[in-house]
Every structure is written in structure tokens, then in C-alpha cells.
Amino acid sequence: MNAPMTGLAMMPDLEPPRLVDEEPAVVVSGLTKRYGDFTAVDQVGFTAFPGEVIGVVGESGSGKSTLLRLLNLEEQPQAGTYTLGIKSCAGVNLFTLGRFESRSTRVRHIGIVYQNPHLGLHMHHTSGGNVAERLLVAGERSFHALRRRARAALDASEFPMDRIDVPPLTLSGGMQQRVQLAKAIALEPDLLLLDEPTTGLDVSVQALVLDTLKRLQRDRRITMVIVSHDLGVIRTLADRVLVMRRGAVVEAGLTDQVLGDPQHPYTQQLVHAKL
Amino acid sequence: MTALRDLVRPWQRYSYGFLDESAKRAVRRGLLKAIAIPGCQISYASREMPMARGWGTGGLQVSLTLVEPESVVKVIDQGADDGVNAANIRSFIARASGARTTTDTLEATLIQSRHRIPEERLTRNQLLVLQVPDPEPLRAVVPDISVARIMHADADYGLMWLKLYEQLVQAGRVTQSSSYPSLVNGRHIMSPSPIPRWDTPKLHQAENLTLLSAGREKRLYAVPPWTDVKPLEFSDVAFKVEDQTGRVCERTGATGQFMNEMPLLDGTSTFELSDAGFAEKLARRRAGEAVTIGPTYYVDGELQP
Numbered sequence: 001m002n003a004p005m006t007g008l009a010m011m012p013d014l015e016p017p018r019l020v021d022e023e024p025a026v027v028v029s030g031l032t033k034r035y036g037d038f039t040a041v042d043q044v045g046f047t048a049f050p051g052e053v054i055g056v057v058g059e060s061g062s063g064k065s066t067l068l069r070l071l072n073l074e075e076q077p078q079a080g081t082y083t084l085g086i087k088s089c090a091g092v093n094l095f096t097l098g099r100f101e102s103r104s105t106r107v108r109h110i111g112i113v114y115q116n117p118h119l120g121l122h123m124h125h126t127s128g129g130n131v132a133e134r135l136l137v138a139g140e141r142s143f144h145a146l147r148r149r150a151r152a153a154l155d156a157s158e159f160p161m162d163r164i165d166v167p168p169l170t171l172s173g174g175m176q177q178r179v180q181l182a183k184a185i186a187l188e189p190d191l192l193l194l195d196e197p198t199t200g201l202d203v204s205v206q207a208l209v210l211d212t213l214k215r216l217q218r219d220r221r222i223t224m225v226i227v228s229h230d231l232g233v234i235r236t237l238a239d240r241v242l243v244m245r246r247g248a249v250v251e252a253g254l255t256d257q258v259l260g261d262p263q264h265p266y267t268q269q270l271v272h273a274k275l
Numbered sequence: 276m277t278a279l280r281d282l283v284r285p286w287q288r289y290s291y292g293f294l295d296e297s298a299k300r301a302v303r304r305g306l307l308k309a310i311a312i313p314g315c316q317i318s319y320a321s322r323e324m325p326m327a328r329g330w331g332t333g334g335l336q337v338s339l340t341l342v343e344p345e346s347v348v349k350v351i352d353q354g355a356d357d358g359v360n361a362a363n364i365r366s367f368i369a370r371a372s373g374a375r376t377t378t379d380t381l382e383a384t385l386i387q388s389r390h391r392i393p394e395e396r397l398t399r400n401q402l403l404v405l406q407v408p409d410p411e412p413l414r415a416v417v418p419d420i421s422v423a424r425i426m427h428a429d430a431d432y433g434l435m436w437l438k439l440y441e442q443l444v445q446a447g448r449v450t451q452s453s454s455y456p457s458l459v460n461g462r463h464i465m466s467p468s469p470i471p472r473w474d475t476p477k478l479h480q481a482e483n484l485t486l487l488s489a490g491r492e493k494r495l496y497a498v499p500p501w502t503d504v505k506p507l508e509f510s511d512v513a514f515k516v517e518d519q520t521g522r523v524c525e526r527t528g529a530t531g532q533f534m535n536e537m538p539l540l541d542g543t544s545t546f547e548l549s550d551a552g553f554a555e556k557l558a559r560r561r562a563g564e565a566v567t568i569g570p571t572y573y574v575d576g577e578l579q580p
Binding site for chain 2: 100126132142143
């Protein structure tokens with residue numbers, strides 16, 4: 001190291017600059033979804049690089065959840081393209097895939113955590129079984145491998161191992177979210193979608209779940225899209241943020257920048273709105 | 276003036292095989308489709324039969340459609356030829372068709388069965404018709420039948436596997452004892468009617484045609500000859516049939532076949548061959564009669580190739 005830089009050597013190791021040479025993990029452009037006359041998602045586009053966390057904020061009915069459903073290939077948009085940086089369908093607009101390819105892409109490359117655990121889990125099956133189902137759908141047929149991999153995924157989402165054979169129905173809300181998270185990350189997805197993952201949990205549990213998400217993101221460098229109306233959650237997790245209103249993105253940028261110095265009147269309102 | 280009798284067909288007795296020609300035609304069309312797509316459930320217009328739904332009306336309709344005057348009919352209920360249900364169905368088919376009846380599996384050309392497949396190996400000249408109470412293997416995991424049909428179309432069988440996984444986790448073994456879900460021709464999962472696990476491997480690469488019919492649920496499906504039928508199993512937890520070791524048939528002294536357990540007053544139990552027609556032949560041979568006994572699927576409890 002050169003002499004003038006000795007001052008810097010005292011500082012802790014900084015992360016090497018990311019996002020520079022890499023291909024984007026997710027590219028979405030011109031996404032539009034209409035239900036009859038009502039436009040739920042209007043010309044939404046963004047790019048996410050590997051390991052990046054995109055936050056989506058906005059009030060109820062602003063199209064956040066519809067956007068997530070589109071990204072999870074649960075619905076077809078009227079217009080727009082969506083590509084994932086994965087080998088099997090590099091450069092392919094995922095909305096043009098057939099029914100079977102679409103399903104296998106969803107299972108193998110995309111994980112989702114819903115706000116309502118009833119949507120994502122089989123409440124009467126065991127927690128381990130819920131995670132194992134993902135692996136079974138992907139073709140794992142060894143019981144012991146299933147057991148081991150389900151355990152590993154639950155462990156990674158900091159689920160207590162002694163409750164692995166308990167149905168999610170009997171678990172607390174925070175634990176149910178951990179089971180959903182374990183299920184979502186079991187196949188090491190390229191994209192993790194989080195729909196209000198901490199809404200409805202009390203503040204201390206919320207903090208624990210956020211810790212888990214943060215650690216996962218750091219360890220595994222999963223690209224995430226997180227939808228929340230809670231700016232605190234977005235501030236903690238997201239690198240960049242999209243502000244949505246009436247289906248359209250009104251402001252986008254680095255989280256600190258957008259939340260610290262909002263430009264659009266709606267974002268200003270959102271940031272300053274506190275009970 | 277036109278009289279009413281000029282407009283209707285002249286009165287005649289029931290048509291051959293009880294069902295009218297259009298009903299038989301509808302069943303045959305359903306059967307052809309079922310054979311063309313092994314294991315896939317085909318809906319059909321199940322008719323009213325002179326018997327309550329749930330007592331084998333599905334199997335009966337297929338039998339009456341396929342029966343011929345030269346047919347030799349055997350009807351089994353839980354392995355026995357002399358159950359009330361089996362005896363009545365057998366006499367009804369015979370009355371409606373003029374076909375001969377038998378209890379000997381080797382002699383029969385058309386076998387209608389509830390809950391069992393005979394122990395003696397079926398051949399290419401024989402038809403097996405199984406009565407099915409619940410044709411939908413996914414019903415246990417998906418309450419909505421239309422969702423289940425979509426899952427069949429997508430070959431989305433994760434939940435079916437999950438059911439077995441859960442049984443292994445909770446009981447340490449697969450507890451599914453009958454209707455063991457099986458993958459037919461590598462595509463559709465079917466419920467092979469409530470036959471015991473013991474009988475499920477008999478369907479794999481079988482020489483005979485097996486037709487399954489659920490009258491109440493109005494569904495037909497089939498396992499054509501020489502078709503793969505693989506019971507679902509994990510690669511490291513093998514599918515096992517019921518263990519029959521140490522069980523000796525009280526009447527015939529036979530071993531290594533599927534036995535019925537008969538509890539005794541003192542708390543112990545004895546065993547008897549479940550396949551009554553087979554047992555009868557063994558007993559007759561024991562008494563010194565010359566009886567032909569065909570090759571069996573299992574010998575000493577081991578499945579024969």
C-alpha cells in the first residue's frame with residue numbers, strides 16, 4: 001500500500017464495491033396489470049443486482065402486493081417483461097413461459113414469504129414437512145436427505161429445532177414466518193420475495209425476524225424484493241427503495257436518499273406521516 | 276289420430292346385460308379413453324343400478340358392459356366368493372347375461388373384485404374389474420376436487436409425497452395400508468382401490484387388463500397390460516407389503532400368502548387365506564382331488580418376477 005494511504009489502513013475492511021461488474025439478477029420493465037378498468041400496476045420497472053435488496057413502499061391499494069404476485073409468476077400482466085439472471089432462462093421473458101416451465105421456475109428460482117402464513121403453509125402438516133414439500137416438488141426423493149435439508153433450512157431461519165415436527169397451526173406468528181422463510185430459502189432461490197413479512201408481529205418479534213432476514217441476506221447474498229408499508233423495516237433491510245402510489249412508481253432511489261430527503265410530495269407525506 | 280303406442284318402441288325385456296345399448300356404449304367409450312391414458316380418471320355417466328351406490332355399482336356397470344354369453348364370471352368381496360355382496364352381484368350378472376359363474380380364478384375370464392386381487396397370476400385372457408369407493412388419491416390432501424384435477428394435469432404430486440413423509444416422521448413407517456398411491460406409466464398417480472399393499476405390486480407389468488370403476492363418483496380408470504405401476508416410495512425407505520411370516524392358514528396349511536386374522540375367544544388368533552377360491556382349491560387338493568393350481572404372484576411371501 002502506498003504511503004499516503006496509511007490512514008485508510010487503520011479503518012476496518014470495507015466491502016469491495018458490488019454491483020459493478022455483475023449481470024443484473026432481476027430486470028423488470030413496463031409491467032402493467034389491469035383488472036377491468038382498474039390499473040393495479042402501471043408501467044413499473046426496476047433492476048436488481050445479485051445480493052441487492054429492493055424495498056417497495058406505499059399505502060394500502062397502491063399495487064405492492066399485485067407487483068409481488070406478478071414477480072412470483074402467479075398472474076399474467078397485460079404488458080411488461082421480467083427476466084431473471086439464471087442459466088436456464090437467461091434473457092427469457094418469464095411471462096412468455098408455458099404453464100409447466102413457469103411453475104418449475106417459480107419452485108426452483110423464486111421464494112416467497114406471505115404476510116398471511118395461511119397462504120404459504122399447509123397449517124396441519126408439520127413444519128419440517130412444509131419445508132420438505134418444496135424439496136419434494138423439486139424432485140428430492142430421499143427421505144433422509146429431505147430431513148437433513150429441511151432441518152438445515154429451518155436452522156438457517158433460526159427456527160427452534162425441537163419444534164420441527166409441530167404443525168405451524170400451533171406455532172406463534174413469528175415462528176410461522178420463520179417456517180415460511182425456511183420453505184422459501186430451502187432451494188436457495190435466486191430471488192426472494194417478502195410480502196409484509198413482519199406485519200402483525202409484535203415489535204420485539206419483528207426485530208428478531210428482521211435480524212434473521214438481515215443475516216440471511218448477508219450470508220447468502222440472496223436478491224430480495226421486500227414489500228412493506230413499514231418504513232422502519234424498509235430502512236433496516238433495503239438498499240434501494242421504490243415508492244408506489246396508485247400502481248405507479250412515483251420515486252425510486254437509494255433508501256437513505258429517498259427516506260432522508262424525499263422529493264415527491266407523496267413520499268414526503270409518507271415519511272412524515274406518524275401517529 | 277296417432278296413438279301413443281305408435282310413437283314408442285314395442286315393449287321388450289331388459290336388453291342383454293341389463294344396461295341399455297347407449298349406456299354400454301358410453302361405458303365402452305370411457306373405458307377406451309381410460310386405457311389410452313393409463314391411470315387417468317375419466318368421468319362417465321354412471322347409471323342407476325338395482326343396487327345402492329357404494330355397493331359396487333361402478334364395477335357392476337363395467338362387468339355388465341363387457342360380459343358375453345361365453346364369459347366365465349367370478350366375483351370377489353374381500354377375497355371371498357361367498358360374501359352376500361359378491362354372491363348377489365354374481366347371480367345378477369349371470370341372470371342378466373347368461374354367462375357361467377365360477378370361484379376358480381384360472382377358469383374365470385371376467386373377475387369383478389372388491390378389495391383384493393386373486394393370488395393366482397392373471398393372464399392375458401382375463402379381465403379384472405375393481406370396485407372403487409373413492410377414485411381420487413389426492414382427496415386426502417386436497418379437499419377441493421377441481422383443485423385436485425388441476426394438480427393431476429400439472430403432475431403436481433408434492434402433497435401426496437408430503438403425506439408419506441409425514442407418516443414416516445410421525446409413525447416411523449408408512450401407515451397407508453390400502454389404496455396405496457401408485458404412479459401409473461410414470462405420469463398419473465392413482466388410487467388402486469382399497470386393495471392391501473400386498474396386492475399393489477400385482478398390477479405392475481401385469482399381463483391382464485385391470486379396469487377400475489367408481490359408480491358413485493362416476494369415474495373410470497384403467498391399468499392396461501404391461502404397464503408400469505410403481506407404489507410411491509422414497510429412495511431410502513422402500514415400499515413394503517404386509518409381512519405374512521409365521522402365518523399358517525388353518526384350513527389348508529398354506530403359508531406366505533395374504534391371510535385374514537381371526538381372533539379367538541382366548542385372545543389369540545388363527546389365520547385363514549384371504550383368497551377363498553384359492554383356499555378352496557388347496558383344501559380340495561389336500562383331500563386328494565386332482566386340482567390345477569396356477570402360478571401365484573407370491574411364493575413363500577416373496578414376489579415372483
